[in-house]
Amino acid sequence: MYAIVRENTFDPVRLAEAQEQLREFQALHSRQPGYSGTIVIDAGAGRQLSVNLWDSEHHATAALPAMVPVVRRLIEPLLSGPSRLIGAGIAVLTDMRPD
Numbered sequence: 001m002y003a004i005v006r007e008n009t010f011d012p013v014r015l016a017e018a019q020e021q022l023r024e025f026q027a028l029h030s031r032q033p034g035y036s037g038t039i040v041i042d043a044g045a046g047r048q049l050s051v052n053l054w055d056s057e058h059h060a061t062a063a064l065p066a067m068v069p070v071v072r073r074l075i076e077p078l079l080s081g082p083s084r085l086i087g088a089g090i091a092v093l094t095d096m097r098p099d
Contacts, residue, residue, distance in 0.1 A: 001036060001094060002054045005086040010046045014078045025074045032066060034059020037096075046080060053091065060088070 029035060029052075036053035043049055054060040075083075 001091040002057045002060050002089070003091045004052045004054070004060060004088040006050050006052075007043075007084045007086055008048050008050065008075070008079060009081045010048065010078050011080040012046050015046070018074075018078050021074045021078070025070060028070050029063075029067065032059070032063040035063070049086070057088075057090075 026038070029038070034055040036055055038053065039051040041049040041051075052060070054063075071083075
């Protein structure tokens, strides 16, 4: 499993009004080959930490051409600052239980 961790800071007003945009983004994201899931943490003050999980680094990289325009259209307008990559790499431990 491969993980990408990002910090995003959202404008709270725009975020509250964008539930349909967020659903559309997640639907498109989850349809990418090799997508394994996302965990989003509300860190307060409009900050969110997201952990995107992929079957492999190849799958994560292959999804970029499809997802970059989607991020620009649906997510970037909601941000109050640039998205920040915290790190990416092989997940060395997970004990997540299936639904």
